[in-house]
Amino acid sequence: MSQALVGTRRFFTRAEVSPDGRTMTAKGGRAGDAFYRDRWSHDKVVRSTHGVNCTGSCSWKVYVKDGIITWESQQTDYPTTGPDRPEYEPRGCPRGAAFSWYTYSPTRIRYPYVRGVLLEMYREAKGRLGDPVLAWADIVGDPARAARYKASRGKGGLVRASWDEAAEIVAAANVHTIKKWGPDRIAGFSPIPAMSMVSHASGARFTSLIGGSMLSFYDWYADLPVASPQIWGDQTDVPESGDWWDAGYLVMWGSNVPVTRTPDAHWMAEARYRGQKVVVVAPDYADNVKFADEWLPAAPGTDGALAMAMGHVVLKEFFVDRQVDHFEDYTRRFTDLPFLVCLEEYSDATTEGGTPAYRPGKFLTAEDLDGDAATAENAAFKTVLVDSRTGELVVPNGTLGDRFGDEGVGKWNLDLGEVLPALSLLDSATETASVDLPRFDLPRGASEVVRRGVPVRRVNGHLVTTVFDVLLAQYGVGREGVPGAWPSGYDDPDGLYTPAWQEPITGVPAAAVARIAREFAQNAADTSGRSMIIVGAGTNHWFHSDETYRCMLLLTTITGCQGRNGGGWAHYVGQEKARPITGWAQMAFGLDWVRPPRQMIQTAYWYLHTDQFHYDHYSADSLAGATGTGLFAGMSTHDQLALSARLGWMPSYPTFDRNPLDLADQAEASGQAVGDFVVDQLRTGQLNFACEDPDAPQNWPRVLMMWRANLFGSSAKGNEYFLKHLLGTDSSVSAVPDDDDLPKGKLDLLCTLDFRMTSSTMFSDVVLPAATWYEKHDINTTDMHPFIHSFNPAISPPWQTRTDWDIFKTIAEVFAPLGAKHLGVRKDLVAVPLLHDTADAMATPHGRVRDWAKGECEPVPGVTMPKLVVVERDYGAVFDQMGALGPLMEKLGTAQKGVAYDVKREVDYLLHKNGPVRGGVADGRPSLKDARHVAETIMALSGTTNGHLATQGFKTLEKRTGQLMHDLAAEHEGKQITFADTQAAPVPVITSPEWSGSESGGRRYSPFTINVERLKPWHTLTGRQHFYLDHDWMQELGEGLPVYKPPLDMTQIFGEAEIGAQNELGVSVRYLTPHNKWSIHSEYQDNLFMLSLSRGGQAIWISERDAAKVGIRDNDWVEAVNRNGVVNARAIVSHRMPEGTVYMHHAQDRLIDVPLTEKTGRRGGIHNSLTRILMKPSHLIGGYGQLAFAFNYLGPTGNQRDEVTMIRRRSQEVQY
Amino acid sequence: MRVMAQMAMVMNLDKCIGCHTCSVTCKQAWTNRSGTEYVWFNNVETRPGLGYPRTYEDQEEWKGGWVRTPRGRLKLRAGGRFTKLATIFSNPKLPSIEDYYEPWTYDYETLLNAPAQEHFPVARPISLISGKPMNVTWSANWDDNLGGSRENAQRDVMLRGITDKVKLEFEQTFMFYLPRICEHCLNPSCAASCPSGAIYKRSEDGIVLVDQDKCRGWRMCVSGCPYKKVYFNHKTGKAEKCTFCYPRIEVGIPTVCSETCVGRLRYIGLVLYDADKVLEAASVEDDHDLYEAQRSVFLDPSDPQVQHEAQQAGIPADWIKAAQRSPVYALINRYQVALPLHPEYRTMPMVWYIPPLSPVVDVVKDTGHDAEDRDNLFAAIDTLRIPVEYLANLFTAGDPAPVDAVLKKLAAMRSYMRDINLGRDPDDSIPHAVGMDGETMYDMFRLLALAKYDERY
Structure with a gap:
């Protein structure tokens, strides 16, 4: 019948039916297609990108139709990588592809908003007093009114205000704070300049010009791998993703590349086809395990144990059992392995033979030698090695001692001449000695001593050995002729750091560890260093991640992989590369008008100002190793922080318990030199460091300006402590502080700029509507690729939104007249820490800590305490200064990483390119009025975008190193990248001394290739890559060498339930917050497309085994509780999760489908509601070699991985 | 020999990172409009998993595609045109909205507009079908990365018959991603199922399209497609499907999903085939x-x-x-x-x-x-x-x-x-x-x- 029906069809249609009756062919009839043609049509395509903290730096096409942004897709016009490699197109990810949704979404902030209760108070006070500043002072000076608006933070009630009124409130709060408390009570927070340099510079420039403190971010995010400055004297320098292609062996270790480096992941997938072997270390079956030849599911936080065991294998098989030319040659020239270390007696204990117990002590330096060497310039910073050909002691070129003095000119290089450094003293030693080494792998974090032998020599009364010899002792690799108890083999479970030892810790089979270690090193031997380890948040966000990283980086360094294309470390979490960094820094910190700026370590800032230090119930010496000498006895972390501040190691703002403007006036009035005045005041106790008493009202932070950031919905570790003590609103902290009477609501003004609602805008007093990334001009770079490209407006900022640059200009415009009236021109006393890449790095010979407050030395500004610099601030001129390039450019030039630049030529170029400003204090200066002017200025002032400066910088460096370098940039000497260039297509950057790798000739970027190929020293004590750190504190912590330190024991420290324990709150699990597949931090997690592709709200991943224990099923509402806070979320139950660990992916803000919790009856928290700040003392060290402060370079990390929580199934009837 | 040309695609699953960029760029370009909220011309499935719509591969249930009769002829699994005509008003083999997912949004505006109140404001999910608050219990990609594996991956139709070889345990975990668009078949069962003749395969490049003027919304194509890649627009009452981006292809630009694939795993190319051999090839016995x-x-x-x-x-x-x-x-x-x-x-x-x-x-x-x-x-x-x-x-x-x-x-x-x-x-x-x-x-x-x-x- 049906056949018949079809058969008849041919008679009713004009179409031609095939003989078999199966097909019909019709002509025409395509009018219906027009629908999709219309849909596809558009008026223009605009290049832009996403200023989001992801390091993707993807160039996008934004489609516009009828003046409306319709959608976006990726640009594919990246310059080629060459004929025999994959290309960078089409960079992007689903998050970026969903961005245009925000433009017209109901979460878009269209107008300025102020909290209603505050606005009413302000209008009333201003009406009464007639002056904005007096009005603000009136409100915040009244405890009752102040508490009232602070307590209403986050609880709705935002009302629209005009731009004039909103900007006036912000300006008034700033002026009042400067006047009453001091400019260093103002903070600005905006992270990751590389993602939109002009936008970052907007508020940073304003904040810096008025004397506020810009808060660091890289360390705060715990993305800063402190091991990097410790080993290399470098913040982070990593290969572009195109260099993965060059690797012969790739380990992804705690870095889930497909999720966190989505646009780059193809390089990994494609390199496998070239025969690259891929190994993944991850506790769960992560997205990247799909690509792995082998998966090592190491238990969370135990990566250091795995790496130590791999190091054991590599040292034994490739250094002791046999030698590999490449490894030998590389480690002699480019590492501290051959340098001599003195053994020191550290306790009254003796060995069985009756000799004293030694521990590895300080590096032997030229100071310890005879004759001229000892009296030469900076002798205490010249380390010493043995020439294996002669057996003589040698002070080689290239140590810190050669870096700054006159005698070092032309000598700061790694050229060893005829010298062949001896890695070990075994061949030439006259005797051996025992050294004590601390171990930390025992239950409850107890540290015990391991005693092992090393070959030694005597030098002027010092018993010395090499770093290499100590390293073998540390790793438990025995040699014939060296005494001590050594592991019997890889299968010796009691042999410390063997593969068998790590198996019960990590869960990874010993044989697999040995095999992977062997393959990794063999590949490096076969390829002269093309073995690579990609590391990331999974290994870096731990309290002891610096040690974990040092264990892992030993593997890439002893195998000669650093400074090699296709080899070495590739650290991908929060790392960024604002390639034109020197130009950006001038703009962002107003260095063209006033120097130095205030730059603060954010972790310490919040540790103090959110009162989290009051909830620490452990003392600092609990972290010490068994070879410690009691250095930390009786100290808390807070005490260590205060010591770090007063010794000038780390910055500390607010600095003193007095307004620095008043302090400058008083110093002047005293007739004394500023330093003398301050020292006197400190000695007599009339003046104190603010960080010593952060709860005193004069020491509170008063104003926080935030843009391009979401502190309260994302990065605020200890989120609930922030709500309680900083903001003074509702919180869910249940931990008990050591003081009942802590302040609540320290902050007077929280002002946030954003284009969408977040926790931060929700808690803000003033919310300013920002333009999106498709509505402004800006520039963007990353370290994942070598190009600079632009943001461009597809549409003008809609409604009352403005670009970040224009918003801060608006604020400055209102601020300036108020500043002129209430402040005028003032002197400001800025305390500056001892800085990296300056001679300050020689402030602490041998890393011996002396505290002037205890009378151990004299307080000398710039040596044993911060430098004290008086600057002048013209508060009435801030608007003019914002909008023009200041005169310090020609007068002082610029500097970056120890290289100074003359930029007179560039200033002249900019005067013509941007045009001059007319009138005001900046009359005749190059304009910065438009964002494009700022972009041009950034690019003109950096060697990466201006070939003249690159060659100039290399020539400057040539003088110090005596090595040829400027040829690296010669091919681009005449090239000046302009904004128009970046609009046309992504533009490759120029090799510059601002970075350590070379891109010359279109080469893929790999860090340290300049160091290795041009013999340029690393910025460290020895000038080499450091395995050994001899600072007093490192020794006290037992961290002179790489060592395994397990996750913090939260049961012991804070009394949390043991992992696996069950009670009425559910089951206790490790609580990790890895990066989210459906968002970039909190960005996009509210985006409807991302929510539709995932679970639609906050979720916690849990293993089937844990879920079964407490009756949790997939998509059940669960409640996670610990002392820090409460989270309510949906459960995702999966067998890909390991037992004992849950994941709440990073930055799930509290705005989307979060119910009231059962525990508190209040709104559930964010991922960071269960975490808190825990500061590690080793991150506070400064003033010594590579352990010296630079902004975002070194500082305490806001690590959050060591946390645990209880989790249970809650009532499924939720309330909102 | 009757030579015809076909635009075809190959996806290298070995390179797929499961990022879903293709899904989002496709949706933004084509289906971010009312009536198609639940529609993803391009979607990506974690396998093992249930797919979108759920268990679409279970043709015992959904009756899509063709079957070979004992006499060696092909017939639609769901029955020929007579069956279709007989059931035209109550098509029994349609996935329900729950099998796709109930699309939703949030009352985002409350975040800005909330009056002063006791609690921090929050945006709740609101159904885009009913306009009422809802609990989210399924999405376009619910079982991503083996989420809810016991309820989902375990019930993957493709695991039938091999459960002795596959254990969904931590140590044995495996997964991969399967991005899917319309197959633009040489022997399209959607077209054969359409009572209105609205679905056609372009003779020059083989792209299969729904004529938006001719479609009468019978939805037989939805049932007939075994890949469930024809969707019903509940606002216009018409069927819609992946168009292989013909407005782009015609001017020499790749499809959106291909060009935006950051795994660089999609290939598009023209193939020549013998139209006379299609039926024979589709009808082989084994x-x-x-x-x-x-x-x-x-x-x-x-x-x-x-x-x-x-x-x-x-x-x-x-x-x-x-x-x-x-x-x-x-x-x-x-x-x-x-x-x-x-x-x-x-x-x-x-x-x-x-x-x-x-x-x-x-x-x-x-x-x-x-x-x-x-x-x-x-x-x-x-x-x-x-x-x-x-x-x-x-x-x-x-x-x-x-x-x-x-x-x-x-x-x-x-x-x-x-x-x-x-x-x-x-x-x-x-x-x-x-x-x-x-x-x-x-x-x-x-x-x-x-x-x-x-x-x-």
């Missing part, structure tokens, strides 16, 4: 023969006779050239590493897949295999985390032999290239072991690994 039968329909564009016949059929010269440099033809027929998705549906799908290699060697058992070591090369395939049987259920109607052959070629390529990468002499015994020569293997490497823009499309 399901296991369908893969080879489908391959045999494609014509070799370098064959002078094929070129002549193509010209006779009115195919322009530049199209014939395009067919010659087609990466799709190369991957399907020259290198034979791409396989069709569910050939057993007998629709002759035109989006093919390179199966994922993922040679994870099981660390728990510590077998010691190294995929690059030529001695262990093929042993490693046998220890794949992704069972070959599972892939065979997807791509070869359950026949493991072709899947095994593809995986061995990919593994051999890695081994062969490693020698070149490390500067050693290449070992031609490696390509020979998988029926290739060194040059062909090198060419395949370049197409799969370098995959330059103008070679992908």
